[in-house]
Amino acid sequence: MMKLFKSVRFRLLILSLLAVFVITSMVVLSDVLDTNERLIAAQKEKSVLLSDTIKQSIMLLMLENRWKELQVLIEDLSKNNPELKEVRIFHPVSGRIIISNETEDIGKRIYEKDWNRFIKQEESPFVIKKHGSMFATRVLPIKNMPPCYRCHPPEQKTLGVLDVEISLAVAHESIKASTYKHITGLVVGFVVISMIFLIGGERLINTPLRELINVMKKVESGDLSIRIKEMRNDEFGYLSGAFNHMIDTLESAKKEIERCHMQQMERASKLASLGEIISGIAHEIKNPLAGISCAIQVFNSELSDDDSRKPVITEVLNQVNRLDRIVKDLLSYAKPKPxxxxxxxxxxxxxxxxxxxxxxxxxxxxxxxxxxxxxxxxxxxxxxxxxxxxxxxxxxxxxxxxxxxxxxxxxxxxxxxxxxxxxxxxxxxxxxxxxxxxxxxxxxxxxxxxxxxxxxxxxxxxxxxxxxxxxxxxxxxxxxxxxxxxxxxxxxxxxxxxxxxxxxxxxxxxx
Ligand SMILES: Nc1ncnc2c1ncn2[C@@H]1O[C@H](COP(=O)(O)OP(=O)(O)OP(=O)(O)O)[C@@H](O)[C@H]1O
Ligand SMILES: [Mg+2]
Missing domain, CATH: 3.30.565.10 (Histidine kinase-like ATPase, C-terminal domain)
Structure with missing residues (x-):
């Protein structure tokens, strides 16, 4: 097990998978956040559209002096639009609810957050959490305008405040579904990529590496006849070629060394026996040669200087001396003196x-x-x-x-x-x-x-x-x-x- 953890291919696999996991997770996370943002923005947009439309309808009813039908209109609207959770009009001074789709709320004070937005005159939609649910809310004042002056004095600037709340439940459901889809995709993708890495790594790296290691072990144990057979068209192929070439060189170097060694052994044994023969022969020659030299010297001394045989005898003596020198050389080679x-x-x-x-x-x-x-x-x-x-x-x-x-x-x-x-x-x-x-x-x-x-x-x-x-x-x-x-x-x-x-x-x- 420890061997597996220490192997380069295992570490490489883990690193690659980690990299794939981090990259895909980041992509999925940013996609989920993006979808979330887009869905909430769409709901906010919806709240703007709805509140504008409701405001127009309210204005129309009031101008036609049919304001009493307002309550019915709002109740109908909320019934026909399940996302529309709360539609109400509250008083701009007291903050009390005048009209609401939830009739039991009439007379109650509007939520503090909605009131604050009205006070700050912020008409843009915002997200609010109530009773554990999220809503896109818009607070829109209904301003007093000249056509309204016949019923409302011009000093009264705001006639009422429209408060529209759209539930984000559906949007959240979509977000949940999309997140689930993304995570499922991430897991499936990760599993598929891991499989590809495992199978591809096995085929592309492990198999040739194993063969290379096996051949190396055999070479190490002295078998220089082995070669890597499968020549692939990649870096491993190049490595195998170089490795085979190296074994070729090693093999021929080994043969050459063996040949030289044999030659030297032969030479050494030849020289040793040659030395023995030489010293044997040299000793055999040395003594008779000394005898010949003495005899000739005696013979020479007996000849008068003008004797015609003298130069011949001198030449014989020279040759004998030469022979003596060669014998001495041979002896000193075969048996050198310390x-x-x-x-x-x-x-x-x-x-x-x-x-x-x-x-x-x-x-x-x-x-x-x-x-x-x-x-x-x-x-x-x-x-x-x-x-x-x-x-x-x-x-x-x-x-x-x-x-x-x-x-x-x-x-x-x-x-x-x-x-x-x-x-x-x-x-x-x-x-x-x-x-x-x-x-x-x-x-x-x-x-x-x-x-x-x-x-x-x-x-x-x-x-x-x-x-x-x-x-x-x-x-x-x-x-x-x-x-x-x-x-x-x-x-x-x-x-x-x-x-x-x-x-x-x-x-x-x-x-
Ligand atoms: N100074 C040199 N210049 C050119 N060749 C040389 C020289 N010294 C040696 N040699 C060569 O080396 C060979 C071997 O020399 P070595 O002294 O062992 O034997 P040798 O001179 O031939 O015979 P020996 O010395 O027994 O008379 C010579 O025959 C010669 O060819
Ligand atoms: Mg010499």
């Missing part, structure tokens, strides 16, 4: 890194603009691992500028919010150092940007595609991250965010 945190200076690590790459950069006509000041304080990090990261990013930049260019390296301080906005994941530390590597190379295609940190993604014939994925892993182990921005043909900006740690961090276990 960072050894020591207070280190970014500028020093950078200088060491650049020392290795200067010759290559010079060959390719690349200018390295190192803007990192040596005054930047030390922070806790694993300098060897960070150097590996800087080296990989710098070599990548050099590879991206085969026809020369500028590599600018700078640092800036960032707070937690800035870093969080940039890398879009929660970070723990409050302050960070951002090391920027900005090159003017060929840039990275937008479709490749999401993949460059993936292991084995490479566009180089001699690359392993492990550089950036290992670098990101190292920096994430430090509590930071690497981001990239790039524009094809203009260059790339790699930023390494390293947290400024106040104390030795706990090293997360790495697999």
């Amino acid at each position: 960072p050894m945190f020591v207070p280190s200076r970014i500028s020093e690590i950078l200088e060491k890194t650049l020392f290795f790459v200067y010759p290559e950069a010079k060959k390719q006509n690349i200018v390295i603009d190192n803007q990192v000041s040596s005054e930047i304080p030390e922070i806790l990090m694993d300098p060897d691992q960070v150097q590996q990261v800087f080296l990989n990013i710098t070599i990548n930049a050099i590879h991206a500028m085969p026809n020369g260019g500028i590599l600018t390296i700078s640092v800036s301080k960032k707070d937690r919010q800035e870093v969080q906005d940039e890398i879009k994941r929660l970070v723990q530390d409050d302050k960070f150092i951002a090391v920027n590597f900005h090159d003017t190379g060929k840039g990275i295609l937008p479709e490749d940007l999401t993949y460059i940190f993936e292991p084995f993604f490479t566009k180089k014939t001699k690359g392993t595609g492990l550089g950036l994925s290992i670098s990101r892993k190292i920096i994430q182990e430090h509590g930071g991250d690497i981001t990239v921005r790039s524009e094809v043909g203009k260059g790339s900006l790699f930023t390494v965010y390293l947290p400024i740690k106040s104390s030795q961090p706990t090293v997360h276990g790495s697999q």
Whole structure:
């Protein structure tokens, strides 16, 4: 029951019915009052007409000296006209009734109200209540005029006063009947309108609303295959269309999420097993490779400098070293070492890194603009691992500028919010150092940007595609991250965010 009272449709129905009731009641009330007024006005008009006619007849009889017939005339008049309750003539000085249709009243004093109206000379009709009934009354003086002078001296201004009273009973009956009719109409109208509201509301609002709520409940419980079937040509139709569209979008988004989730699960399991295989193979290769390297070095040392086999052996040694490097990379990807945190200076690590790459950069006509000041304080990090990261990013930049260019390296301080906005994941530390590597190379295609940190993604014939994925892993182990921005043909900006740690961090276990 309480649920019904709280429902919007019930409240709306009650409000509408209340509005209909108030409006129709007002219309009916004003109509009843209007009819009432008109009927009373008609009776007053009647009293004027009758009193004028009676006065004319009285004058005529008096002029013909037949005034004795007056009493008969008045009695006849009242008999023939049932509405005419009282017709009387009273004396203008004494106020006593001279002639009346009610003969027992003759000689009595006229009503006080009628007398007062005569004194005030008010000839307009008025409504009076007597013995519980209403009357339209008119008090009309019969003036002395020259033709009357033969019987009445001219000093006598008024010969008598005519008092006519018309009953309003019939008018009241009509008013009652009309009021009854109006009220009946009001009740019938109200019932009909209520029915229309109820039936119309049920069909136009409740039914579609119920269907919408049912579908919403099913969607809420996870059934995205359901749709609203009845498409009406109104606001509900529009709402249903929009709702169906929303479920369509939800359904396809859900499918897409499920698909991505599956893909990620597959990738994760593939990567995990790949990591195991890699570390197994790498270990198998590493030891024989070290043996080969030793044997060749021994063999090489035994050859004289001008021996024609020397360049071949040197090339074999180079290739063995390359293989050794790849194996190390694979191992560090599959089994990264936990960072050894020591207070280190970014500028020093950078200088060491650049020392290795200067010759290559010079060959390719690349200018390295190192803007990192040596005054930047030390922070806790694993300098060897960070150097590996800087080296990989710098070599990548050099590879991206085969026809020369500028590599600018700078640092800036960032707070937690800035870093969080940039890398879009929660970070723990409050302050960070951002090391920027900005090159003017060929840039990275937008479709490749999401993949460059993936292991084995490479566009180089001699690359392993492990550089950036290992670098990101190292920096994430430090509590930071690497981001990239790039524009094809203009260059790339790699930023390494390293947290400024106040104390030795706990090293997360790495697999
Ligand atoms: N500064 C850069 N400008 C343009 N492309 C870049 C840049 N840095 C990285 N890349 C792209 O990202 C890919 C992945 O880089 P990553 O360092 O992981 O592997 P790699 O350099 O190809 O191989 P490796 O580092 O193992 O020798 C590169 O092949 C290259 O296409
Ligand atoms: Mg690389």
